[in-house]
Amino acid sequence: MPPRQxxxxxxxxxxxxxxxxxxxxxxxxxxxxRLLYLVEHDLRGLSPAQLASLHRALGEAVRRExxxxxxxxxxQRIDVPAELRCLCLFEAAGPEVVRRVNDIAQFPLAxxxxxxxxxxxx
Amino acid sequence: xxxxxxxxxxxxxxxxxxxxxxxxxxxxxxxxxRLVTLTGPGGIxxxxxxxxxxxxxxxxxxxxxxxARLGGLRDSALLVPEVARSLGLSDQSGRWVVAxxxxxxxxxxxxxVLDQCEHLADACAVLAxxxxxxxxxxxxxxxxxxxxxxxxxxxxxxxxxSxxxxSxxxAARSAGPEELLRFEAVRLFxxxxxxxxxxxxxxxxxxxxxxxxxxxxxxxxxAVELAAVRLRSLSAxxxxxxLDSRFALLSGGGPAGQPQHRTLEAALEWSYELLTEAEQAMxxxxxxxxxxxxxxxxxxxCAGDGIATETVVDLVDALVAKSVLSRAAGDGRAxxxxxxxxxxxxxxxxxxxxxxGRSRGRHRRWYAALAxxxxxxxxxxxxxxxxxxxxxxxxxxxxxFCLSEPGELAAGAELACDLWRYWETHGHLTEGRRIxxxxxxxxxxxxxxxxRALWVAGxxxxxxxxLPGARALLETGLSAAGHAGDAGAAAYxxxxxxxxxxxxxxxxxxxxxxxxxxxxxxxxxxxxxxVMSLTQLGSTDLHGxxxxxxxxxFGECARVCERTGNIWYQTYAQRGxxxxxxxxxxxxxxxxxxxxxxxxxxxxxxxxxxxxxxxALAWITASQKRAAGAATLLGAADAAWAAIPAxxxxxxxxxRDVAIAxxxxxxxxxxxxxAFAAGAAMSQAEAIAFALHExxxxxxxxxxxxxxxxxLTRREQEVAxxxxxxxxxxxxxxxxxxxxxxxxxxxxxxxxxxxxSTRAQIAAWSAARPPMSPRPGMPxxxxxxxxxxxxxxxxxxxxxxxxx
Numbered sequence: 071m072p073p074r075q076x077x078x079x080x081x082x083x084x085x086x087x088x089x090x091x092x093x094x095x096x097x098x099x100x101x102x103x104r105l106l107y108l109v110e111h112d113l114r115g116l117s118p119a120q121l122a123s124l125h126r127a128l129g130e131a132v133r134r135e136x137x138x139x140x141x142x143x144x145x146q147r148i149d150v151p152a153e154l155r156c157l158c159l160f161e162a163a164g165p166e167v168v169r170r171v172n173d174i175a176q177f178p179l180a181x182x183x184x185x186x187x188x189x190x191x192x
Numbered sequence: 193x194x195x196x197x198x199x200x201x202x203x204x205x206x207x208x209x210x211x212x213x214x215x216x217x218x219x220x221x222x223x224x225x226r227l228v229t230l231t232g233p234g235g236i237x238x239x240x241x242x243x244x245x246x247x248x249x250x251x252x253x254x255x256x257x258x259x260a261r262l263g264g265l266r267d268s269a270l271l272v273p274e275v276a277r278s279l280g281l282s283d284q285s286g287r288w289v290v291a292x293x294x295x296x297x298x299x300x301x302x303x304x305v306l307d308q309c310e311h312l313a314d315a316c317a318v319l320a321x322x323x324x325x326x327x328x329x330x331x332x333x334x335x336x337x338x339x340x341x342x343x344x345x346x347x348x349x350x351x352x353x354s355x356x357x358x359s360x361x362x363a364a365r366s367a368g369p370e371e372l373l374r375f376e377a378v379r380l381f382x383x384x385x386x387x388x389x390x391x392x393x394x395x396x397x398x399x400x401x402x403x404x405x406x407x408x409x410x411x412x413x414x415a416v417e418l419a420a421v422r423l424r425s426l427s428a429x430x431x432x433x434x435l436d437s438r439f440a441l442l443s444g445g446g447p448a449g450q451p452q453h454r455t456l457e458a459a460l461e462w463s464y465e466l467l468t469e470a471e472q473a474m475x476x477x478x479x480x481x482x483x484x485x486x487x488x489x490x491x492x493x494c495a496g497d498g499i500a501t502e503t504v505v506d507l508v509d510a511l512v513a514k515s516v517l518s519r520a521a522g523d524g525r526a527x528x529x530x531x532x533x534x535x536x537x538x539x540x541x542x543x544x545x546x547x548x549g550r551s552r553g554r555h556r557r558w559y560a561a562l563a564x565x566x567x568x569x570x571x572x573x574x575x576x577x578x579x580x581x582x583x584x585x586x587x588x589x590x591x592x593f594c595l596s597e598p599g600e601l602a603a604g605a606e607l608a609c610d611l612w613r614y615w616e617t618h619g620h621l622t623e624g625r626r627i628x629x630x631x632x633x634x635x636x637x638x639x640x641x642x643x644r645a646l647w648v649a650g651x652x653x654x655x656x657x658x659l660p661g662a663r664a665l666l667e668t669g670l671s672a673a674g675h676a677g678d679a680g681a682a683a684y685x686x687x688x689x690x691x692x693x694x695x696x697x698x699x700x701x702x703x704x705x706x707x708x709x710x711x712x713x714x715x716x717x718x719x720x721x722x723v724m725s726l727t728q729l730g731s732t733d734l735h736g737x738x739x740x741x742x743x744x745x746f747g748e749c750a751r752v753c754e755r756t757g758n759i760w761y762q763t764y765a766q767r768g769x770x771x772x773x774x775x776x777x778x779x780x781x782x783x784x785x786x787x788x789x790x791x792x793x794x795x796x797x798x799x800x801x802x803x804x805x806x807x808a809l810a811w812i813t814a815s816q817k818r819a820a821g822a823a824t825l826l827g828a829a830d831a832a833w834a835a836i837p838a839x840x841x842x843x844x845x846x847x848r849d850v851a852i853a854x855x856x857x858x859x860x861x862x863x864x865x866x867a868f869a870a871g872a873a874m875s876q877a878e879a880i881a882f883a884l885h886e887x888x889x890x891x892x893x894x895x896x897x898x899x900x901x902x903x904l905t906r907r908e909q910e911v912a913x914x915x916x917x918x919x920x921x922x923x924x925x926x927x928x929x930x931x932x933x934x935x936x937x938x939x940x941x942x943x944x945x946x947x948x949s950t951r952a953q954i955a956a957w958s959a960a961r962p963p964m965s966p967r968p969g970m971p972x973x974x975x976x977x978x979x980x981x982x983x984x985x986x987x988x989x990x991x992x993x994x995x996x
Binding site for chain 2: 114
C-alpha cells in the first residue's frame with residue numbers, strides 16, 4: 071500500500087473513536103489514538119507444537135517491545151482451523167510497532183492491516 | 193564452489209593465545225546449559241573465544257558446529273533466513289520460517305554459534321528460545337554486547353586478557369621474561385609482534401615496555417594486536433610513548449563508566465593516526481562493505497578522490513599488515529573482512545568526512561553490475577551464482593541502502609529484480625519478497641521499473657506457494673505493464689500468472705495467458721522468455737496428455753536453447769521431452785534424454801532439476817520392469833526433494849505413485865525398503881552417478897568440493913580436523929592421547945586416501961567437508977530429522993514439475 075494511502079487511512083481511523091467497552095482493560099494510548107491492527111498468519115504445514123511456538127514467539131516479542139517502551143498490546147488470537155490460518159489482533163500506537171513485533175517473531179512478510187472494532191448495540 | 197557453505201567453521205588464520213580459563217568455563221557451561229552467551233564490549237575477543245570453544249567441542253557434536261555471522265544483518269526479520277543460509281539450507285515452503293528451521297535441527301546434535309547478536313538481541317532471543325524448546329539436542333553459543341535474556345541462558349562476561357600488575361616498588365616491575373609471559377596480553381603481543389618482526393621476543397629489555405603497553409591497553413585483545421603490528425616501523429618504546437600521549441588527550445573525556453570502551457577507542461584513534469592519508473581514507477571507505485569482499489570490489493568502491501585504482505592493492509596490503517583488515521579464510525580468490533569494531537570506527541570517520549553517501553553509491557553500483565550480468569541460464573551460471581553467494585551480505589547491504597535513500601529506490605528495484613533467479617534457486621525467497629515489498633511500498637506508481645518489480649515479486653510468491661499473494665502481484669503487474677507499455681514485463685507477468693491460474697483450476701485462462709506470453713516474447717525477441725514459455729506450454733500439454741504437442745514444444749525449446757546457449761532451460765526441455773517420449777512409448781529414448789538433462793543439471797547447481805530428473809528416471813525404470821533400480825532412484829529422488837526442501841508437483845505425483853506400486857509389486861517388502869533406503873542414503877553426487885550409470889569413485893582419488901565421499905576412519909577424520917586447525921603431529925598426538933608416530937601414520941594414510949601431498953590440502957578438504965554434516969544444499973540424509981517428502985506429502989507448492 072503506498073505511503074500516502076496508508077496515511078489517509080490512519081487519519082480516517084483516528085477520527086473514529088473506538089468503543090471503550092469493546093476493549094476491556096487499560097489501553098496503550100489515549101482515547102483518541104487507540105488503534106487496532108490485524109495480522110493474518112498462514113498456519114499451513116504447522117504442527118500443534120509449532121503453533122504453540124508461534125504464539126509464544128509473538129507474545130515474547132510483544133513483551134520485549136513493551137519493555138523497551140513500545141506501545142502495543144496483543145489482544146486476541148482468532149483461529150480459523152478449517153483454513154489453516156489465524157488472525158492476531160493488536161492494539162498499538164501505530165502500524166510500525168506491530169510490524170516490528172512481527173519482525174522479531176520472524177514473520178517478515180506479515181501484512182499489518184488497520185481495523186476497527188465495535189460492539190453491536192443491544 | 194569457492195567458499196562452500198557460509199556457516200562452516202574454518203581454520204584460524206592467526207594463533208589463538210591464552211584464554212585457558214575462559215575456554216574451560218565455556219566447556220563447562222555447555223555441559224549443563226543449552227545456551228551460553230559470551231558478553232563484553234567490542235574488541236574483547238568474544239568471537240575468537242566462541243569459535244575456539246566451538247572448534248574444541250566439535251567432537252561432541254556429530255552433526256557439526258556451525259557459525260551464523262550476524263554482524264552485517266540489519267533487518268531482524270531476516271534472522272532465520274540468514275541462520276538457514278549459514279547452515280546451507282534453502283526453504284522454499286513459505287511456512288513460518290522458525291518451524292522449518294526447527295524441523296531441520298530437531299533431530300540433530302549440533303552446536304550453533306550466533307555471532308554478534310547485540311543489534312538483533314530480541315529476535316535472537318525469541319529464535320533461541322523457540323529452537324531450544326523444539327530441538328532437544330541443540331546447543332547454542334551466542335556472542336553479544338548484552339545478555340539476551342532467554343530462560344536457561346548462562347552468560348559469561350569475557351574479561352580483558354591478564355596483564356602484569358603495577359607493583360608499588362619500581363624494581364618489582366622489571367620481572368623476567370618468563371614471568372611476564374605468564375600474562376595473556378603479553379603473550380598475545382609477543383605472538384603478533386613475532387609475525388611482523390620475525391625474531392622478536394619478550395626479553396629483559398623489551399619486557400617492561402611490552403608490559404606497559406599491555407597495561408595501557410587494559411589487556412583488550414584488539415587494542416594489543418593493533419599495537420603489536422606497529423613494531424614493523426616503531427620500537428616498543430615509541431609505541432608506548434605515543435600511546436601515553438594519545439591517552440593523555442583522552443583523560444577527563446569520554447563516556448563515564450566505560451573505561452574499556454575509551455581504551456579501545458583510543459587505541460583505534462592511535463592506530464588511525466599512524467596511517468597515511470590514503471590508508472585512512474581507505475579504512476573509511478571499506479567500512480561500507482558487509483561481510484567479506486574481494487580486491488575488485490575494493491578497487492571499485494574505494495578508488496577515486498585521491499586514491500588511484502592501481503594503488504588499492506598496496507593499500508589493502510598495508511592495512512592487512514597493520515591488522516586493520518583481515519584476510520578472510522576461504523578457498524579461491526582472496527577476500528578481506530573488517531572486524532565489526534574496526535568497521536564501526538571506520539564508518540564514523542567516513543561520516544565525519546561526509547563520504548558515506550558516495551562510498552555507498554559506488555558500493556551499490558558495483559554489486560548492481562554483478563547482479564546485472566544475469567548469467568542464470570548460460571554456461572557461466574555456476575560462477576555467477578558463486579559470486580552472488582559469496583557477496584550475499586554485500587548485496588543485502590546495497591539493497592538496504594537503496595531502501596533508505598529515495599534517490600536510489602529505482603536502482604534498488606532493478607538490482608532486486610536482477611537477483612530473481614539467484615533468490616529462487618538458492619531459496620532466498622523470503623528475503624527477496626521482503627526486499628521487493630519494501631521497495632514497492634516506496635516506489636512511485638509511475639516508476640519505470642515498477643511493472644518488473646511487481647512480476648518478480650509475484651514470481652517469488654508463486655514459487656513459495658503463496659497463490660493469493662502471487663495472483664494479486666501478477667495481476668497488478670500485468671495491469672501496470674499495460675499502462676506503461678512495457679511489453680517485456682507484460683509477457684513475464686502473463687507467463688507466471690498462467691501458472692497461478694493452472695494451480696487455481698482455471699486451466700483455460702492459464703493456457704490463454706501462456707500463449708499470449710509466448711507471442712509477446714517472440715515479438716520482442718526475448719529468447720529467454722521464448723524458451724520459458726515453450727517449457728511452460730510443454731508442461732501444460734504434458735499434464736493434459738497432449739503428448740505429441742508437448743514433445744513438439746519441448747523439442748523447439750531444446751533447439752532454441754542450444755542455439756542461444758541457455759543450458760538452464762535446455763535441461764527442462766530435455767527432461768520434458770524425455771517424459772513425453774516415455775509416455776509416447778519409447779522408454780529407452782526417454783531415459784537417454786533425461787540422463788542428458790541430469791548430466792547438464794549436475795553442472796549448474798540446480799537442486800530441483802536434479803530431483804526432477806531422478807524422479808523421472810525412477811518412473812521410466814519402473815516401467816521397464818527394473819524394480820530394484822527404480823526403488824533406489826525413488827529413494828534418491830525422495831531425499832533430493834527433502835534436502836531442498838521442496839516437493840514434487842502434485843500433477844506429476846501420479847507417475848511416482850505408479851512407479852512405487854510397480855516396484856513394490858515386483859519386490860518383496862524388505863527388498864523394496866532396502867533399495868529405497870540405499871537411494872535415500874546417497875549423496876547427491878552418488879545419486880547422480882548411479883542414475884547416469886557412472887562407476888562409483890574409489891578411495892584414493894581427491895575428493896571434490898561437491899561432496900564425493902572418501903572413506904576416512906573416524907580417527908582419521910579427527911586427525912584431519914586437527915590438521916585443518918593448524919596443529920602439528922606432536923600437538924595432535926597430545927590432543928588425541930596417541931603417540932606422535934601414530935599421528936604421523938594417520939596423516940600419511942589421510943594423504944594417501946585423499947590423493948594429496950600437503951597438510952594444506954588436507955585442511956582444504958576438511959574445511960569443505962564438515963564431519964557428518966550435510967553437503968551444501970543437501971542436509972539431513974540419514975541424520976534423523978524427517979524432512980522427508982514421503983509419497984503424497986506436500987511440503988510446499990512447486991509451480992511446475994517443469995519449474996518456471
